[in-house]
Structure formats: C-alpha cells, structure tokens
C-alpha cells in the first residue's frame with residue numbers, strides 16, 4: 343500500500359505509532375522533525391497515489407475541531423468536524439482532495455486525546471449555551487473514516503469518549519466496507535456510521551478502488567444487525583438520463599439491507615466542485631462522465647449543474663426516499679441553499 347513511512351521524531355515511542363510501524367515492518371522509515379517540513383513541500387501529482395504513496399505519522403497542531411459548513415448535517419444542531427487524517431487510499435474521480443492538498447500522500451495524526459479534549463470543550467460550551475442542543479462531530483472530512491481503521495485503531499477510543507458524552511453525536515463517514523473493528527465494539531446510540539452510496543455502475547465508474555455497492559450494503563446490514571446506528575449519503579449524485587430508475591433500485595437494495603425506519607438520516611447532494619478541483623478533474627479524468635453534462639459556476643463559486651437541474655434531481659430523489667418509507671425529517675439536502 344505504501345512505499346515509505348515518515349514519522350515525526352517525537353512519536354518514536356508512541357504506542358499508536360509503534361503499532362502502525364509494526365504492521366509495515368518491511369517498509370523504509372525516515373524520522374523527520376515535523377510533517378510540514380516534508381509533506382506538500384514538493385508538488386506531487388494526485389494520480390501518483392496509484393503507485394507511489396507515502397505514509398506520514400505525526401501530531402496535528404493548531405485547531406483540531408472546526409465548525410462544519412452550512413447544510414453539513416441535520417439542520418438545527420451545531421456541526422463540527424475533526425481532523426485526524428489527510429488524504430485517502432481510494433480514488434474517487436470527483437474527490438475534492440485532489441485540488442486541496444499538493445500531495446496525495448496519507449497523513450495520520452495520532453494525538454487523538456487532544457482532539458477529544460477539544461471535542462469535549464466544544465460540546466460543554468454548546469450545551470451550556472443551549473441545554474437541549476445536540477452538538478455533532480464528524481470524522482473523515484479530509485479522509486475516509488473507516489478505510490484504514492484496522493491499521494489506525496482509534497475507534498475504541500472515540501467510542502469511549504462518546505460513551506461519556508451522550509448528548510453529543512459522532513459520525514464516521516465512509517465508502518469502505520471495513521467494519522470488522524466496529525463489529526467488535528458495543529454500539530452506542532450517539533455514534534453513527536454513515537455510508538456514501540451511489541448506483542452500482544456509478545461506483546464502478548467513479549469511486550475507483552472503493553468497495554462495490556454490494557460490499558457496502560453487506561457492511562450496512564451487518565452493522566445494523568449488530569445495533570450500530572446507520573446514516574446514508576446519496577452524495578454525490580451524478581446525472582444520468584435514467585437516474586430515477588437507478589436510485590429506485592438503489593433504495594430497494596438499501597431497504598433490503600436495513601429497514602427504512604432504522605436509517606438515522608439520508609443526505610442527498612448533487613456533484614459539485616470548487617474551481618481548483620474542477621481543474622484537477624479535467625486534467626486527471628478528461629474522459630469522465632462528470633464532465634459530460636453542462637456545468638455552471640454557481641453563486642457560491644462552486645462548479646455545479648444549473649440550479650433548476652439540481653433542484654429537480656434533489657427533489658426527485660427525495661420523493662423516492664419518501665416512497666421507500668424514509669421519514670421526511672430524516673432527509674436533508676446537502677450543501678444547497
């Protein structure tokens with residue numbers, strides 16, 4: 343998976359770092375002072391992730407938990423995301439990380455205790471301000487939350503944190519089917535695993551190197567049977583002349599894996615790019631179907647389908663969700679005004 347490991351000197355004796363190094367004992371390891379001294383210092387093309395990927399282990403400095411953008415989650419509650427990794431082993435052709443970092447190398451931050459301290463402080467402040475609020479914390483903003491969880495091993499730690507923070511909610515967002523570690527943990531009502539799903543052919547074409555729809559649905563079914571709360575993201579939706587039929591079938595398969603009333607929420611978002619990511623997509627995937635439809639620069643600077651088309655797609659899929667038995671208050675439209 344990796345060519346080389348870079349590790350910050352201070353983490354030499356860190357048990358989490360040692361466990362990761364043990365897993366990759368045959369790889370060359372280089373000690374560095376700080377990740378920022380090496381990571382992104384030389385621009386590394388995104389597609390080099392296919393055959394030249396390094397792993398960095400370090401400590402995240404600065405703000406560890408940040409306010410999430412509008413429409414990030416169910417409305418009415420404050421939403422935050424925390425940063426415990428940069429980049430991803432998968433290769434979705436629309437991934438915004440390709441225009442975000444100057445390198446696809448994977449960075450894992452191991453100071454989870456400090457992240458948890460910030461989470462607890464924010465939750466306390468929010469609850470003091472409004473005792474009925476539910477502060478949400480989302481993992482996986484700059485990576486996939488579960489894809490490497492068998493290697494990183496932080497899941498039990500976060501479960502313990504949120505066991506003691508019942509008013510807060512934690513979301514692990516993923517496209518993986520890597521749920522073995524989750525299945526070993528006792529479910530918590532406030533720790534939600536959410537899966538991004540698309541019709542099977544879209545996953546094959548666009549979510550490169552990710553588990554198939556079948557594998558993700560099987561993971562959802564196993565987790566739900568085990569009692570883990572499940573969220574779903576239909577995001578990004580990529581237009582196709584028969585998208586309605588495809589999402590009808592997807593919802594049929596989904597509600598066979600987990601009953602509609604067991605799903606905590608479904609978000610729906612249409613494909614969108616920042617200007618930089620759009621340039622990268624054109625360069626990295628010129629033949630992609632992402633570029634087949636007309637895209638416009640929207641008021642928020644993002645490149646998207648025209649507003650009328652977006653609204654039509656979102657409403658159509660929302661209707662399908664309602665028909666599949668999902669309660670309307672569990673459905674939210676992602677990143678739309």
Ligand code: SF4
Pocket residue numbers: 429430431432433434436437438439484485486517
């Ligand atoms: S799973 Fe998410 S983070 Fe990983 S490549 Fe796909 S879009 Fe990017």
